[in-house]
Amino acid sequence: MKTFAGLLLAMFLTMDAGCASTDWIDRTLVTVDVTGTWSGTVGGGLSPFQTPDLLFELEQQGSRVKGSLRVMPGGLAKLDGTVAGDVFRFKALGAYANNRDMEGEVMVSGDEMSGRMSTPVLGDRPLSLRRVDSPSRPASPPR
Numbered sequence: 001m002k003t004f005a006g007l008l009l010a011m012f013l014t015m016d017a018g019c020a021s022t023d024w025i026d027r028t029l030v031t032v033d034v035t036g037t038w039s040g041t042v043g044g045g046l047s048p049f050q051t052p053d054l055l056f057e058l059e060q061q062g063s064r065v066k067g068s069l070r071v072m073p074g075g076l077a078k079l080d081g082t083v084a085g086d087v088f089r090f091k092a093l094g095a096y097a098n099n100r101d102m103e104g105e106v107m108v109s110g111d112e113m114s115g116r117m118s119t120p121v122l123g124d125r126p127l128s129l130r131r132v133d134s135p136s137r138p139a140s141p142p143r
Contacts (some may be wrong), residue, residue, distance in 0.1 A: 032108040035060045040129030042117055056129060058064070065090065066130045077102070088113060 038056040056079065058067040065081040069092040081090030086109065092102040104127055106115030111131035118124045 016047045029085055030063045030083050032061055032083060032088070034058050034065055034083060034088050034108060034113075036131050038113065038129040040113070040127065042119075042122065043126035043128070049110075054127075054129065056106035071102075 017132045035096040040054050053072045055070040063083050067079045069077045077092040077094050080094045089105045102119045104117035113129040117127040
């Protein structure tokens, strides 16, 4: 009986450790680069005829992203974010009406991003962006 209990405990610990390492990999793996200028819209504006236009200017280093977000009409805000896998999460400080914060989470696929954005004024809305400019990357060193 002791042997069975020990075997069961060892199996549980092995399975638990395996799950933890997968979560760690998912949180730290970066599979996309969002550096560049992105243009898009937030769906479901204040009225059916008013959809805010957005311009993101982003610089990514590893999993950290910094940049700016321009909301038209609206203003300019500092943006901080992270990339994990192909998901970009961000917060823009003071980007919208009355200097309120925005936050969002989008899936990145090549030169397109889509997901959700939340603002105190508009609530939770769909977000769609397309890369309009990407800085040129240095060539690979010769071998």
